[in-house]
Amino acid sequence: MSASPQAGTVVLVHGAWADGSCWSNVILPLRRQGLNVISAPIPLTSFTDDAVILRRVVERVGGPVILVGHAYAGAVVAAVHDDQVKSLVYVAALAPDEGETVADVFYRSTPHPAAPQLAPDAYGLIWMPEDGFGQAVAHKASSDQAIIMAAVQRPISVNCIQEKVPAPAWKTKPSWFLLAEEDRMIIPENQRFMAERMGAKIRSHKVDHTPMYAAPHVVVDIIREAAQSTFPG
Numbered sequence: 546m547s548a549s550p551q552a553g554t555v556v557l558v559h560g561a562w563a564d565g566s567c568w569s570n571v572i573l574p575l576r577r578q579g580l581n582v583i584s585a586p587i588p589l590t591s592f593t594d595d596a597v598i599l600r601r602v603v604e605r606v607g608g609p610v611i612l613v614g615h616a617y618a619g620a621v622v623a624a625v626h627d628d629q630v631k632s633l634v635y636v637a638a639l640a641p642d643e644g645e646t647v648a649d650v651f652y653r654s655t656p657h658p659a660a661p662q663l664a665p666d667a668y669g670l671i672w673m674p675e676d677g678f679g680q681a682v683a684h685k686a687s688s689d690q691a692i693i694m695a696a697v698q699r700p701i702s703v704n705c706i707q708e709k710v711p712a713p714a715w716k717t718k719p720s721w722f723l724l725a726e727e728d729r730m731i732i733p734e735n736q737r738f739m740a741e742r743m744g745a746k747i748r749s750h751k752v753d754h755t756p757m758y759a760a761p762h763v764v765v766d767i768i769r770e771a772a773q774s775t776f777p778g
Contacts, residue, residue: 553609553631553776554581555768556602560616560638561589561701562673562682562694567615570761571768578769580776581606587621591704592647596624603627611771614638616731616754617705619739620647623713632775633718634768637725637754640715640739647706650739657681657729670700681729686758713743720745721771723756723764730754746770 555575557568565584575582585602587595599621603610610629614622619638641650661677673682678698679691686694722740724747726733731754740747748767752760 553611553772554583554606555611555613555772556599556606557582557584558587558599558612558614558618558622559584560614560618561671561705562678562698563615564697564699566697567755567757569757571757571764574761574765575768575772578765578772580772581608587618589617589699589701589705591702592620592624592706592708592710595621595705600625600627603629609776611768611775613768615757617647617701620710620713623715624711626714630714630718632771633715633720634771635720635722635740635745636756636764636767637723637728637731637736637752638739639731640713640722640743641710642742643712644709646709650735651706651731653738654732654735657732659684659729665703666700669703671703671706672700673698681754683753683755683758684729685727685753685760686755690758715743715745719771719774721767722747723752723767724749725754725756726751728752728754 559567572582587598609631611632612622613634615636619635619640639650659680661674665671675695678694722745724736750763
């Protein structure tokens with residue numbers, strides 16, 4: 546099925562240590578649903594930089610939009626206050642409230658035992674240890690996929706997680722939240738706290754932190770549900 550402008554556009558936003566290719570298994574199934582789909586390339590240089598770039602992407606789309614954020618990008622999608630944005634979808638994501646930082650919500654609970662130790666380097670960049678992908682970021686994906694993720698990773702600046710966020714769009718926009726029950730990066734209890742606080746429609750599944758690899762159908766299903774509600778007809 547071909548997409549049309551009237552169908553609306555799904556804008557997929559990657560998290561830390563990733564780029565837009567992390568959505569590869571999701572894009573075509575959504576296109577077959579008749580949706581326009583693009584992936585927003587955020588630089589991971591600061592929270593402000595990332596939000597500015599995403600706003601420019603939304604402006605370029607020129608029509609109704611659903612923003613989908615994975616992990617760190619949950620904070621970024623909520624920073625876009627634009628009438629084009631009709632709803633938000635969170636995939637194992639972080640949802641800080643006004644005046645909080647990404648670090649505040651990421652570290653609010655005791656980490657999973659398999660979670661990697663993270664610290665910025667001399668340039669303020671946070672890299673994921675290679676074994677962190679297979680043990681925590683995507684432990685249900687194939688070992689080959691984990692190797693690829695480690696090889697192509699993009700570091701996230703400490704500035705991304707230390708800036709206080711503005712009033713989030715989830716306070717005024719309908720939201721959906723894919724709660725990853727087997728997440729080792731953002732523990733499920735933390736996800737539930739954020740999802741319930743924001744009043745999101747919660748869909749809980751036995752997936753890991755990056756379900757786009759091992760269970761893309763689950764990600765597609767929640768985005769499709771949001772699209773059916775957001776873009777009726």
